[in-house]
Amino acid sequence: MAAVINAVLVGVGHMGRLTARYLLEKGINVVGVVSRTSSQGEDIGTLVGLKTPIGVTVSNDLEAILANGNADIVLVTTSSDLKSLLPIAERALSCGVNVATISEEAFFPGTAGEIGKRLDEVARANGVTLVATGVQDIFWLNLPAMVTGAMHRIEEIHCWSNVNLDIYGPALISQYPVGLTPEEYARQEAEGEPRSLIPFSGIALEGLTAKLGWTPTGRSVRHEPIYAECAITSESLGRAISPGHTVGVTEIYEIETREGIKLRMEFVEKVNGPEETEKIAWTFKGEPELGVVADRFPGMEVTCATLVNRIPAILAAPAGYISAGSLAEAVIMG
CATH class of the missing domain: 3.40.50.720 (NAD(P)-binding Rossmann-like Domain)
Structure with missing residues (x-):
């Protein structure tokens, strides 16, 4: 410097x-x-x-x-x-x-x-x-935008991403419906609470659409609960989440554009099990068809390094x- x-x-x-x-x-x-x-x-x-x-x-x-x-x-x-x-x-x-x-x-x-x-x-x-x-800067915005430069024609852009809420601390995980029974989740959904979740991936997808110069003509967003199949310990919560209780949600955000190109992101926001890792996978449909995968993704480290860089x-x-x-x-x- x-x-x-x-x-x-x-x-x-x-x-x-x-x-x-x-x-x-x-x-x-x-x-x-x-x-x-x-x-x-x-x-x-x-x-x-x-x-x-x-x-x-x-x-x-x-x-x-x-x-x-x-x-x-x-x-x-x-x-x-x-x-x-x-x-x-x-x-x-x-x-x-x-x-x-x-x-x-x-x-x-x-x-x-x-x-x-x-x-x-x-x-x-x-x-x-x-x-x-943060992660969105390079892996949800600039990287996929750059990949489109290697294509002749684009029809659809899809992203699937998983984030382990537990590693980011109590401040983040407290914003999510974690540890709820199906009945408790349904009650919160009826009251509008889970739907008040900030569409993190959707905001990034809006940024990508704008960066590529496309005009949105339609949008949709929804959250689907994810339930534990076995007991999962959360360090941030300081307790175990029982089977059949929510470990997080999947956010699904879709954009249709005037240019005829569709964008979709499925963002899995949950407490991961011991064998699960964070991951980001992009698929680009058109000519040629391309894909980019970042497996075993270190989301916390990437976010902090990008902030400093x-x-x-x-x-x-x-x-x-x-x-x-x-x-x-x-x-x-x-």
């Missing part, structure tokens, strides 16, 4: 700690770490396993850290939804600090509604940038709340 980059990290859970280690190993200057719930007062260096402390302790005061005026970017690893992201991102952007987040709901500005417009206005007014990144591109990007699809090609940070 030609110049020192000063970063503030929000969150020291599973994702935050791994991101912190990646930042420090890349030589990025961590000038502040924020947590509302844990590890306050601990040095982030020793917290992530370094032999010696780095002199930066975990705080619960983002305001005070931003007031120092030396931060280039804030990395947010704590929230999946826009509502939770809003106060953190808005405060940083208002202070003239760029924001990178792994919030899945924030991934495509085109689906972010009024919150997205508000964040875009604040970012533009202060000459800084907000981008959401994207920092230079975000710092160089135009002001506003923008899509990762509009950034330069993602490459490893030196």
